[in-house]
Amino acid sequence: MNTATKPEAIKDASMLKQKEMIAGNYDALTGAPETGKKIVSTFVPGNLNELISSFGLLNNLPEINAINNGMRKQSGGMIMDAERGGHSEDVCTYVKADIGMMSKGNIAPNGKVMPNPDLLLLSYTGCFTFMKWFELLRKEYNCDTVMLQVPYTGDGVITDNMRDFVVKQLKEEVIPALEKTSGVKFDIDRLRENMARSAKAEDDLVWVLESAKNVRSPIDAYFGGVYYIGPIFTAFRGTQDAIEYYQLLRGEIEQRLKDGLGPITPEGDMGEEKYRLVVEGPPNWTSFREFWKMFYDEGAVVVASTYTKVGGVYDEGFRHDPTNPLESLADYCLGCYTNRNMPSRVDLIEKYMNEYQADGLLINSIKSCNSFSAGQLMMMNEIEKRTGKPGAFVETDLVDPRYFSAANVKNRLESYFQMVDQKRRSSRKTA
Amino acid sequence: MSTAEIIARCEELYEDTTFAASRAWKEAAPGRKVVGFMPVYIPEEIIHAAGMLPLGILGGGDGLEVIHGDAFYQSYICRIPRSTIELGLTGRLDFVDGMLFPSICDVIRNLSGMWKLMKPNVYAKYFDVPQNYRDDIGGEYYQREMQELRHDMEKLSGNKITDEALSNSIAIYNQHRQLVRDVYAMRSDEPWKVPSSEVYLLMRAGQVLPVEEHIVMLTDYMAAAQEEDRPIRDNCRIITCGAFCEQPPLNLIKSIEMAGCYVVDDDYMLVNRWLMEEVPTEGDPIKNLADAFLHHSADSSAKYCDTQEKVGQYLLDSVRKNKAEGVIFAAPSFCDPALLERPLLAAKMSENDVPHISFKYAENSGQMQPIREQAGTFADSLKLWS
Numbered sequence: 001m002n003t004a005t006k007p008e009a010i011k012d013a014s015m016l017k018q019k020e021m022i023a024g025n026y027d028a029l030t031g032a033p034e035t036g037k038k039i040v041s042t043f044v045p046g047n048l049n050e051l052i053s054s055f056g057l058l059n060n061l062p063e064i065n066a067i068n069n070g071m072r073k074q075s076g077g078m079i080m081d082a083e084r085g086g087h088s089e090d091v092c093t094y095v096k097a098d099i100g101m102m103s104k105g106n107i108a109p110n111g112k113v114m115p116n117p118d119l120l121l122l123s124y125t126g127c128f129t130f131m132k133w134f135e136l137l138r139k140e141y142n143c144d145t146v147m148l149q150v151p152y153t154g155d156g157v158i159t160d161n162m163r164d165f166v167v168k169q170l171k172e173e174v175i176p177a178l179e180k181t182s183g184v185k186f187d188i189d190r191l192r193e194n195m196a197r198s199a200k201a202e203d204d205l206v207w208v209l210e211s212a213k214n215v216r217s218p219i220d221a222y223f224g225g226v227y228y229i230g231p232i233f234t235a236f237r238g239t240q241d242a243i244e245y246y247q248l249l250r251g252e253i254e255q256r257l258k259d260g261l262g263p264i265t266p267e268g269d270m271g272e273e274k275y276r277l278v279v280e281g282p283p284n285w286t287s288f289r290e291f292w293k294m295f296y297d298e299g300a301v302v303v304a305s306t307y308t309k310v311g312g313v314y315d316e317g318f319r320h321d322p323t324n325p326l327e328s329l330a331d332y333c334l335g336c337y338t339n340r341n342m343p344s345r346v347d348l349i350e351k352y353m354n355e356y357q358a359d360g361l362l363i364n365s366i367k368s369c370n371s372f373s374a375g376q377l378m379m380m381n382e383i384e385k386r387t388g389k390p391g392a393f394v395e396t397d398l399v400d401p402r403y404f405s406a407a408n409v410k411n412r413l414e415s416y417f418q419m420v421d422q423k424r425r426s427s428r429k430t431a
Numbered sequence: 432m433s434t435a436e437i438i439a440r441c442e443e444l445y446e447d448t449t450f451a452a453s454r455a456w457k458e459a460a461p462g463r464k465v466v467g468f469m470p471v472y473i474p475e476e477i478i479h480a481a482g483m484l485p486l487g488i489l490g491g492g493d494g495l496e497v498i499h500g501d502a503f504y505q506s507y508i509c510r511i512p513r514s515t516i517e518l519g520l521t522g523r524l525d526f527v528d529g530m531l532f533p534s535i536c537d538v539i540r541n542l543s544g545m546w547k548l549m550k551p552n553v554y555a556k557y558f559d560v561p562q563n564y565r566d567d568i569g570g571e572y573y574q575r576e577m578q579e580l581r582h583d584m585e586k587l588s589g590n591k592i593t594d595e596a597l598s599n600s601i602a603i604y605n606q607h608r609q610l611v612r613d614v615y616a617m618r619s620d621e622p623w624k625v626p627s628s629e630v631y632l633l634m635r636a637g638q639v640l641p642v643e644e645h646i647v648m649l650t651d652y653m654a655a656a657q658e659e660d661r662p663i664r665d666n667c668r669i670i671t672c673g674a675f676c677e678q679p680p681l682n683l684i685k686s687i688e689m690a691g692c693y694v695v696d697d698d699y700m701l702v703n704r705w706l707m708e709e710v711p712t713e714g715d716p717i718k719n720l721a722d723a724f725l726h727h728s729a730d731s732s733a734k735y736c737d738t739q740e741k742v743g744q745y746l747l748d749s750v751r752k753n754k755a756e757g758v759i760f761a762a763p764s765f766c767d768p769a770l771l772e773r774p775l776l777a778a779k780m781s782e783n784d785v786p787h788i789s790f791k792y793a794e795n796s797g798q799m800q801p802i803r804e805q806a807g808t809f810a811d812s813l814k815l816w817s
């Protein structure tokens with residue numbers, strides 16, 4: 001690939017569609033005071049979008065705001081503001097970016113003021129930080145709040161007790177709170193319709209993610225993947241828009257496959273596929289493009305990633321099920337990636353390594369995210385042991401630019417690719 | 432026995448990273464088993480009722496050299512999981528038949544799975560607790576979780592846990608909890624008689640000894656402390672908060688005292704005081720334990736606070752009850768629950784004109800001078816303005 005070319009954004013129809021959806025959602029959120037729509041603030045993993053929208057409520061996700069601010073290079077200042085306000089340098093930077101965004105007037109990416117939420121819905125899945133983040137938000141907004149505790153699947157299975165507990169909370173805590181905020185009575189059929197639409201979109205998402213099993217993958221399942229999961233992880237699961245987005249996307253990827261093309265990058269089609277990697281951990285958002293470029297410049301394609309499972313693991317067969325809507329929502333929340341125990345996470349990565357014919361595992365360890373990061377070194381060793389493929393470790397942060405050292409990351413990656421080459425050569429010799 | 436003798440024994444237990452006392456208990460009779468658990472809370476009664484020894488594991492402290500553990504964790508993760516891994520990898524916990532990792536934070540949660548990978552033949556379980564405090568929702572869930580634990584403990588020990596045995600264990604732990612409360616009350620009333628470092632060591636001993644033995648120790652200590660004459664100092668009264676999991680080095684606890692502070696409440700080893708009222712011994716013991724958890728348990732950063740008004744109230748109540756003049760927020764570096772909650776607690780203190788300072792530590796922090804200086808300046812300012 002000619003790296004001297006000026007990066008230009010190449011937009012497929014699906015990208016334009018997603019852009020429109022996001023812009024429309026921000027307009028709906030910031031226009032809520034005029035339209036009278038009510039806003040629910042909630043989190044990505046284990047979000048209850050089908051349920052929220054069945055009440056005609058809008059969904060605002062603080063992590064997505066933090067990501068947006070990270071990509072627009074605004075989060076650094078916000079985090080420092082939060083730290084000056086007494087927040088520790090050690091804790092999750094999403095939280096601090098969110099708190100800092102408030103102190104800067106809560107301006108949404110469309111330049112308008114984000115109204116305060118009418119309800120805080122904490123569906124706390126896969127990470128304890130959400131619980132305290134939520135308490136911090138409650139202090140700030142002083143609005144109605146409701147919490148859904150999703151037990152951790154510590155033994156690697158969803159038990160009846162866990163599912164019953166979640167369903168009971170949905171029935172007796174969450175739904176009444178949503179009824180109160182919206183003034184709308186719960187309609188299970190509306191929920192079912194939303195869930196049926198989710199399942200359709202999920203089918204196409206899985207097809208897209210699994211297209212990376214082709215050697216000469218038509219997608220990058222990490223850097224590209226974060227765009228592909230956008231609608232399903234955020235405010236659009238259960239909407240017709242999401243169905244259409246994934247149909248468009250699937251069509252485009254089918255075409256790339258037919259044409260024998262690799263992934264699309266910010267600088268156009270990617271050149272030769274030299275390395276196939278599995279990546280564990282969230283990306284760095286503040287230098288997202290720069291980070292990605294370090295991969296595609298070297299011909300490295302991410303064929304599977306765990307981050308794209310943080311808001312739902314669909315490739316193991318789970319679909320939102322309209323016939324058992326509440327139980328299915330419970331299973332969705334319980335099954336999100338970081339709500340799975342370490343052995344299950346390792347098993348999933350091992351499966352990806354094998355099924356996607358990966359050359360190695362790369363871990364992007366996030367400084368401020370214990371939920372992902374605590375235990376990753378052991379995960380890497382396990383995978384190396386089980387697959388015989390090399391692992392590598394880079395350390396960055398989500399939205400704190402102070403913790404992205406481009407030179408270090410680049411060095412690490414370059415030596416890693418050399419290691420993969422060596423490993424290949426030696427296994428060819430022994431073969 | 433004098434307090435010095437009792438505390439010398441506690442110190443020996445504290446320093447012993449091979450857990451010789453717990454090993455000795457196990458070896459004293461055939462078939463005995465030991466179940467380790469990490470902070471912050473597990474219902475020890477269920478282990479006890481199975482005839483096993485609950486062993487509180489609070490990391491390796493500053494006496495354990497961490498060699499292998501560091502290879503398991505990045506520099507930005509707290510110390511307790513790496514020193515616990517070190518304990519596991521160096522054979523120090525080989526006599527432990529099962530490990531419980533209670534719901535507290537993502538690090539301990541993930542450690543439960545790492546333990547499963549590291550020691551596939553040892554029982555290891557993540558033990559969840561409810562953050563929903565309704566009897567019919569969180570209560571029912573928790574009762575079933577405890578029944579599952581009861582079943583597992585029966586299997587592990589080979590002993591049936593009858594309701595009667597469980598109620599009997601609850602009665603013993605009630606007695607223990609009352610004595611623990613008494614020690615804390617005594618320190619709050621006459622802090623010059625009961626130094627914090629002694630209370631700390633005393634409570635630590637309870638993590639490795641059978642509860643019956645610890646009951647005797649607590650009783651003896653209080654009797655001895657009552658008898659001894661210790662000079663009253665012109666210290667201020669403070670509460671330390673944030674050290675409910677990874678423990679500060681003993682020197683840090685001593686440094687705060689030496690800097691002119693009487694610690695009149697703290698959150699070390701909350702498991703000893705988690706259930707704050709006597710748990711009924713009549714009726715269904717599992718339900719009784721669940722009720723106690725839902726309605727009469729300690730607050731901590733590892734727990735969800737269900738209303739805005741209640742945030743930090745436990746700390747403010749303690750300030751008032753113990754007539755504390757200030758709060759020292761001392762939390763382990765990289766401790767999410769403590770550090771995320773700290774701004775909320777600090778705001779609550781500021782709103783109520785309670786002076787506070789904060790610092791971070793690690794279980795192996797060596798440099799005490801800065802802490803002594805910070806605590807000393809704080810103590811001076813409290814004395815000046817009170």
Ligand code: SF4
Nearest residue numbers: 092127129369370371
């Ligand atoms: S700690 Fe990690 S999982 Fe938790 S909120 Fe922050 S980024 Fe998300």
Ligand code: SF4
Nearest residue numbers: 509536676677766767
């Ligand atoms: S010290 Fe804090 S972050 Fe570390 S394991 Fe304990 S509670 Fe979790």
